Amino acid sequence: xxxxxxxxxxxxxxxxxxxxxxxxxxxxxxxxxxxxxxxxxxxxxxxxxxxxxxxxxxxxxxxxxxxxxxxxxxxxxxxxxxxxxxxxxxxxxxxxxxxxxxxxxxxxxxxxxxxxxxxxxxxxxxxxxxxxxxxxxxxxxxxxxxxxxxxxxxxxxxxxxxxxxxxxxxxxxxxxxxxxxxxxxxxxxxxxxxxxxxxxxxxxxxxxxxxxxxxxxxxxxxx
Amino acid sequence: xxxxxxxxxxxxxxxxxxxxxxxxxxxxxxxxxxxxxxxxxxxxxxxxxxxxxxxxxxxxxxxxxxxxxxxxxxxxxxxxxxxxxxxxxxxxxxxxxxxxxxxxxxxxxxxxxxxxxxxxxxxxx
Numbered sequence: 001x002x003x004x005x006x007x008x009x010x011x012x013x014x015x016x017x018x019x020x021x022x023x024x025x026x027x028x029x030x031x032x033x034x035x036x037x038x039x040x041x042x043x044x045x046x047x048x049x050x051x052x053x054x055x056x057x058x059x060x061x062x063x064x065x066x067x068x069x070x071x072x073x074x075x076x077x078x079x080x081x082x083x084x085x086x087x088x089x090x091x092x093x094x095x096x097x098x099x100x101x102x103x104x105x106x107x108x109x110x111x112x113x114x115x116x117x118x119x120x121x122x123x124x125x126x127x128x129x130x131x132x133x134x135x136x137x138x139x140x141x142x143x144x145x146x147x148x149x150x151x152x153x154x155x156x157x158x159x160x161x162x163x164x165x166x167x168x169x170x171x172x173x174x175x176x177x178x179x180x181x182x183x184x185x186x187x188x189x190x191x192x193x194x195x196x197x198x199x200x201x202x203x204x205x206x207x208x209x210x211x212x213x214x215x216x217x218x219x220x221x222x223x
Numbered sequence: 224x225x226x227x228x229x230x231x232x233x234x235x236x237x238x239x240x241x242x243x244x245x246x247x248x249x250x251x252x253x254x255x256x257x258x259x260x261x262x263x264x265x266x267x268x269x270x271x272x273x274x275x276x277x278x279x280x281x282x283x284x285x286x287x288x289x290x291x292x293x294x295x296x297x298x299x300x301x302x303x304x305x306x307x308x309x310x311x312x313x314x315x316x317x318x319x320x321x322x323x324x325x326x327x328x329x330x331x332x333x334x335x336x337x338x339x340x341x342x343x344x345x346x347x348x
Binding site: 002004005006007008009010011012013014015016017018019020021022023024025026027029030033 | 230247250270282289
């Protein structure tokens with residue numbers, strides 16, 4: 001049971017507790033105030049802070065060096081990565097394993113079927129003129145492409161008979177490709193017989209990838 | 224006795240949480256006010272032990288002494304008289320006198336009584 005005197009004493013002690021905590025906080029602030037510290041203590045504090053500061057400066061220098069080294073490695077890595085990406089892209093284009101786009105020329109031969117013997121040499125002339133990717137009637141040409149005559153003596157590409165009109169698309173430097181109809185060469189022959197091929201520059205040619213992706217199991221790269 | 228002690232703890236916690244900033248210049252007036260309030264508390268405890276406790280006297284003494292001690296120390300500083308030290312001396316002496324009385328009463332009541340129990344004959348078991 002709570003007695004009367006306990007209540008009044010508790011109230012007084014509560015006020016005392018309040019005063020004690022306020023005074024305690026005030027004393028803490030006074031003691032931590034630098035202006036109230038002894039000179040010897042301040043000298044020790046200053047010395048410790050200087051040492052800490054020097055240590056931090058040293059760490060900062062080390063970290064900056066590490067950062068520079070890492071950045072350099074990163075840049076070299078990025079350059080190597082970009083170079084590898086470029087090499088891979090070139091390989092894809094050469095193998096025909098990827099869709100490509102670019103400027104070039106389109107050769108159209110209408111009203112006449114191209115001779116099976118002429119097609120490979122026209123393709124060769126295009127490669128020699130700087131073509132980087134070629135497609136015939138939508139069929140991408142690569143190292144595995146076969147050209148032969150079918151039973152009707154019509155030209156075929158990878159076994160597909162080439163129907164009229166023949167459209168050869170070539171991506172490459174348009175200025176040199178446009179001169180592919182070299183006099184005396186096979187493409188020029190069609191001009192001599194009165195059925196010249198139409199050759200025009202096109203800015204945006206899109207060529208499909210080869211249908212069958214190449215797989216190399218026996219050839220080994222020699223370094 | 225737990226209620227008064229609880230009151231002290233609660234007061235301390237409240238004061239710690241709601242930190243009222245007291246300027247450092249008033250810290251010494253606060254300290255003498257604290258001493259005066261401590262003196263009143265111990266006077267109250269003495270009254271409880273002696274069964275002469277009067278809550279009104281205790282509370283009025285507590286508030287009056289606390290305010291007076293702080294104010295006199297402040298005024299003394301303003302007029303160039305170190306009443307601060309006089310207050311410390313006065314309340315300090317009273318505080319320790321009260322403590323001595325409390326100690327004496329507790330000792331007489333609980334320790335001496337225990338060592339010299341009643342002399343009435345007790346039936347043997």
